[in-house]
Structure formats: structure tokens, C-alpha cells
Amino acid sequence: MKRKRERRPFNKTRLKNQILNVVKNPFNMIVAISLVILFCLIVIPLLQMIASTFTLARAEAKRYGGEVGDFTLYYWRYILVGKLSGATLWGPLKNSLVVGFFTVIVSVPLGSVLGWLMVRSDIPGKKLLGMLVVIPYMIPSWCKALAWLAVFRNKTSGSLGFLAGMGIPIPDWLAYGPVAIVLCMSLHYYAFSYIHVSSALRSINSELEEMGEICGANKVQILKSITLPLVLPSILSALVMTLSKSIGTYGVAANLGSRIGYFTLATKMKTFINGGPQGVGFAMSLVLIGLAALIIFSNQRIIGVRKSYATIGGKGGRSNEMHLGRAKIPLMCFLVVFLFFAMVAPMFVLVMETFQVTTGNGYGLNNLTLYNWIGTLDEAQTYTSMEGIFRNAEFGKAVWNTVRLTFIGSIITALCGQFLGYISTRGRGKWYGSATEQLVFVPYLMSGVAFSSMYVAMFSQPRLGGLIPSLYGTFTLIVLTSVVKHFPFASRSGTANMMQIAVELEEAADINGANFWQRMGKIVLPLAKNGFISGFMLTFISIAKELDLIIIMMDKHTQTMSYLAFTYSQEGYNQMADAISVCVLLFILVCYIIASRFGADIGKAW
């Protein structure tokens, strides 16, 4: 009775039919094309970058002899054992790890406690607070660095900040360097822990806690032995995300560190990629990627599938709040003070600085001006040598570039995300489904700078015998980079979206005679519309905020608002930089408001 899958003898008709079965089904074709494209966009650039760290480039060939294209260990030796390896790799690596470690120490407990307070306690004003708590997350991290500078800047960078202007001496170690970087990043990345923990808490049925109460445990015991273990997996994954992100962050570290010669792996790497030898930069980028991969995989090892019960209980609908009792008022005060110092005060200082003639000189009428916004060149001698940003052609170009990049980039990303999500949901448990999922996951391992350095390595010269021209310095490359880097997020939202469309809906159409394209057009797309829009808006915002990812590729023609603000800040045009970041902030806020109209969940944005 038992029959095996047998290998049949060769048969022409069978072969013809088999080929027809594959070719006649457009889905197969789409899968094949997507896999090829993913391979070209993710695997090949990575291999290419690895290869380029072992290949002698022209500059080094000239200087040290040897032929261009020779195999070499020069670059790896340079960073690992060379005379400068301490300053190139080990120093910055240590700095990165220190910054990452302390960012985790500060932000994870902060975010977790906030999450618990918002979901499980009876703290007053939850709705408003809950909204305010995620606002710092919408602000790009480099904007926070600018705000930090606006408050703490001292004589070292020429113009004074708010505190120094009031006569309070600000030492360098507070204004710049690791302390500043850690605090700035913590105020950004605590949102990871907040979002993770609060959603885990929301999904836990409070009956689990009530059962503990019935068994006679007090509040602390319940928290310690029931709630905490249940949310521990999500705390850990937030921790891992924070660590890998903060190690790779560029904007904050560059704004707050470079002035006093404090380099992290990400900032040091950029100086090599822009200033050469590029091979060294690429090697460092590989170190960065390896580090992030190590962190993420070790997390998956430790947590594994078994313990990821963060979403257990499913029902969770009814959740009882824990009474804070006497702790209510102090906790409330803590929250308000936190929000004031984390958000309101720095933003106020940042906005006010855009109206100041001299920073750090108080808000007297004689020090207030609209020059930074709308000033003309003939007023310029008293101020700087530039027009106000609204008259500045450079700014206009940057706005146009930002809008162009975000629109084109996010439309392509969101479309691809839906397609990739479609492939991975319909291919669940099949080889092409998991291949897609894994390929798409790769950019997630790389920090923005590392990822874009990979693309620079790939596209700085013509490839495939001229089929792909050199894209270096083009807008296309920036769009391409933004699109692929956001694949993990976009395809995740695409997957979530497609999961909601039951396969039966398509099968029913299939039986009624609809072909693949009719099914797509009449069934899948109309049903995916809402998810598509919210996915699109979230990608849109994420691209609009982006600085780290595209900073390596920027030049005068392609620069975005983020980059312009960054350059101005580096060049000492502080008020102008602030004004631009205020514009970026407004742009992002407006987008968020529109996005939440379409039901987008801010918590899902990375």
C-alpha cells in the first residue's frame, strides 16, 4: 500500500508540461525575478565590498607598488595590526561599544518603565502622556544632537549655547563626546524599549497577574515573578536593537564627537570612505556589519523560539491597572520633568536659536531677528555671509531633493514591500518564501553608514560590463540605497498586510476563472490598499528623517535638508542649521498626522 514518490523515466510530454506549468504561472515568474533582483541588490554588493577589501585600489597601488586589482591584505593589516590600527579601529571600536553599552543602560530601563507606567498603571493623563512619550522618537536623532548643541555648546566650537550664554561654565566633556552622545541617543532609542515593552504588556492577559494576586503575591512579587519574565523577551530584543543601532549611528556621533576628536567606528569609517583609502573604510564597515550580525544572531540564539511568548494570551482585552497609590504623584512629576527636559526645553532652545543674532546671548529684543529665515545678502555683514534659508537657493534645492527622494523612494519601497510580503506569505514554508525573507532581512543587519558604503563600493564604477553605469554621485543611487535599506521594514509591513488577505479569497477567484493579473488587480490590490497607504506613510517618514544612510553619497547637487543642516552645523552656521532642522521637524510632524489618519501605527516605524 505504501507508495513512494518515484522518479519517473524521462518523458518529453511530461517535461514540456512541467516547463509550461512553471512558465505559464506569472507568480513563478515574479518570484524568480524578485529573487534575482534581491540577489543583485543585496548579496552581490556585500560580496563586492568584501572583495574590494582584498583588492588593491589605484591610490594604494601607486603609493606602495603592485598592480591595480592585485590581491592584498593591506587594508585589513592597516586596521588590524598596522601602526595606526589603534587610532583607526581599536579606539573607535572601543568608543562605539562604550557608547552602545551606556545607551542601552540608560534607554532600556527608561523605556521599559515608561511602557509599564503607560499600560499597566493608573497614572493620570495617560492618553496625552502616551502620545507625548513617542514624540521624541519622531524627531530625527541628529536633530536632537543639534538641540543638545544649542543648549550645551561652549567656547570650543566658537559660538555659545543657551547655558554657556547664561554664564554657566560648560566643560567639554559634557558638551561633546561620549556623555553627550549617550544621552542624546538614549533620548532617541528609549522609544524602542517603550514600544516593544508596551505592546508586549498590552498582549498579556491581566488574568495572569490576577492569578498571582489570588495566590497571595504582593505587587512587587507579581511584577518580579510574573510580569517581568513575560516581557523579558521583548525587553531583550529591544536591548539588542538599541545596541546594534547605537553602535552604527552616525549623525549624533559626528555632531557631538568629531569636534573634539572623539570618533566611533561609524564616524571614523566615513572619513576613510570619503578621504581614502576606501578599502580601509570598507573593511571597517564589514567589522560594523559583523558586529551587528553577531549581536542580533546571539539574541536569536538566546531567546530562540521557545521563549518568545511575549504575545501569549492573545485575548488580553481586559487588563486591570495597578494602583500606584502614594507613588502616583512622584511618578507623574518624574514623567513631566522627563518630558520637559527631553523634549520641550531642547526644542524650545532649538527653535529660539533660529531667531537669535548671536547664540547664547539671551532673548533680548536686540538679539532677536528673522534674518536666519528670510534675511537678504545686504544685511549679511552683521550676521553671516549667507542669505536666510528661505532666500537661499541651496535650501530650495535641498527641499526639492528631500521631497523628491522621499516621494520616489517611499513609493518604490512600499510597492516592493507589498510584493515581497506577498511572496513571503504565499510562499510560507516553501523554499522561495524563506529565501525571500532571509534576503530581505540582510539590510537590517547593517547600520545606515555601513549599508551605504557597500553601495558606494558597488556602484562607484560601471558593473556588468557597462550594463549598470557608474552611479556614484547620482540621485538614482541615493534612491536605490534608500529603497533597499528600507526593504526589511517595508516587506514586514507588506507581510502583515498580506497575511490579512486569506488565500481562499484568491483561490475563489481562481476557480471563478480569474487569472493571476485579474486576481491581483481585482482582489489583492483593493484589499491591500489601506495597509499599503499606512506602510507607505511610515516609509515616507523614515526616509525623510534619514541622514546616516545617505550622508556618504551626498554632494552639493543631491543634498537633502538633513544633510544641509548637518553641513551648516559642521561649518558653524548654527542658526541656519537649526532653522533647517525645524523645517524637517515640521515636515515629519505633518506626515505623522496624515499617516495616523490612515491608521498607521507609529510604533511600527523603525
Add this chain to the structure above:
Amino acid sequence: MSRIELKHIDKFYGDNHVLRDINLVIEDGDFMTLLGPSGCGKTTTLRVVSGLEKPQNGIMTIDGEEMINADLAYYAEPSKRGLNLVFQSYALWPHMTVRENISFGLKIQKLPKEEIEKRLKDSLRMMRIEEYIDRYPNELSGGQQQRVAIARAVASNPKLLLLDEPLSNLDARLRIDMRSELQRIHRELGTTIIYVTHDQVEALTMSTKIALFKAGELSQVDAPMDLYMNPIDLEAADFIGNPRINFLEGTARYENGKLMVKCELSDYAFDKADMTDEPIPNGEFPVVVAIRPEQVHITAVQEPGSLPVKVYANQPAGSETLVSLQAGKSDFLSKQIGLAQYDIDQTVYVHIDPNKINIYDAKSTRLIKRAH
């Protein structure tokens, strides 16, 4: 109207052999029910017939035309098979109204407008849901959605209608209503129907034939009452019938053209004519005596041929009464129509018609003596 023939169908998911050598003929106009516990392959068989799954081995023909030939890797597209399917989840397109849902397939076939309108109206009238034509699925109750799903399937005038557990999401009362509705549709359309269910009552009440599945294999194909009267093995006997059939352990010996059976209830001798073709072991061998609860008749006083037993428990439920009885160490159940009152531990007498008893070989679990 069509005759479907499945020959040696095998289906694998990876190394998981989910359909094992399925051979099944469904005659024109049959209401064939695929019955079995969940995970036994009945839905997979339906999906193979519909074309949504491709089996690795086997041939399927509809009206003699080859639809599947795994040897040649030939699989006709679902829409080319002249069938339609009602999904367990109904699979109504939520962004289309009832009208759009039903006319979707007809529009794809590029039927003329008047024809679409006519079929739309006909199928709605048949399912008695004309008034919901402009509603969206989420504005309908479960039962109404069910009717729309069936209307959508019949609107395409299928030669073969496939139904995948269509009633499982309905509440008990609606389910009974829909059973008669489905019977009527079968009658009116004369379409061949393949119906998948795990509910034996649905299978027994509606079908003209039942195919009983067990772990990816077909264990029995019979008319409903034949299946009920003579389940082919112990598992089938246990599965069919509610309340469950009584099993009593016993021993048997085949002597002089008669099957002599001993159990704690009584001793029986059965004629050769009542026996199946199953091989009979030599000498004495263990058997299972199977008796339907409704065949156990209780009397308060001893009559000729009745046996004394003890009442273990009594469950009156209005229209019927279930009485748990004990004979020696064996427990068994009696089902009586109407109300009856017995005291616990009371001694009563039961009468069982030997013709209604099934005997199974305990070792092979196969039926060796038929009831009639």
C-alpha cells in the same frame, strides 16, 4: 452533471504522505460526502479535484476527460474543470457587494449582461437572499454569508459543485435548516456534489454516498445506511453513529459453517451467509461484538431471549433516554425513544436482535459478520 474518477492519487507535502493511493468514482448526480476526522485528507482530496492542489501521482478524469495526469505533469486549470467551490470560510470578497461577488466570475467569463443579470437573480432567488443584493459581506450574518457563498458557486452553472465543510461555522439550528436547503439544491440543479465534512450526521442525512477517510486512505465507500449498518472496521464503527456504538469483548470460533460467538451478554451462532469475505483465523480468536445503542431494547420483566443486566446510570433528555447498563464487566448503552425512568442499580432485561449485531475480528479490526 458529470462523472468523476480518481485513480491512484497520491499527494505529498514534503515527506508527509497526506493522500495514499486514493481510488474513487463519483457517479453523475451523486451527492458524495467525504467524511472523516480532521487531518485525514478529505479536504486535500477536494482541493485536488478542484485543481488548487496538484497531486504527485495519479489520474483524474471528469466525464472521461483527463484533468490530472501526474505522469505527464498535466494539470488542467481550476477554471477549466467546470466546477465551483464553496469554501469553509466562505471566502466572500469583502470589498465587493453581494451582486459583485456573484457576478465576478460571470464577468470574467465575458457572459452577456442580460445573462449575468438572469443568473444573478436566479441564484439569489434560489438561496432566498434577493433583498441583500447590494450589501457588503460584513453587513450579513453568518448564515446569510453562507447563502451568498453558495449562490456565487451555483451562478456559474457548474457541472460539479464542491463544498468544503460549509456548515461548520453556523450555529446548530441554522445548520439543520441549511441541510435541507442543500438537499433541495442538489435535487433542483441535479449537479454532482462533493461535500466534505467531519460531521457524520450531515453525511448520513444528505448524501447519496459516503466516502470514509482514515489517515490519508479511503477506508469505505458506501451508501449512508450501508455505512451505518455495516462499518467496515472498528474505527469506522466507532466514528459513525451518535451515541457511539457499544463494543463488547468476546471470543469466537468458526465451526461447521457457523460462527460461534461468546461474550458477557450472551452466546450467539451466526450463519455463513451473514459473514463477510474477511479471512477467519483458525481455532478460538478474540472478537469485538458491536451493538448500536438503539438496538438494545429494555424490558422491565423477563421475556424469552432477554437477558438480565444492571442499570448503571440513566440520562433522560426528553425525546430520548440514554441508559448505561452493565453485564458482568462490560458496560454498554441503550437508547430509547421517549422518556423512561430507571433506578440506579436496578436489574432490567434487555433484548437484542442478533441480526443487528456486527462482529469484528479484534486483531485485524475488520468486520466479519454483517448486520441486516
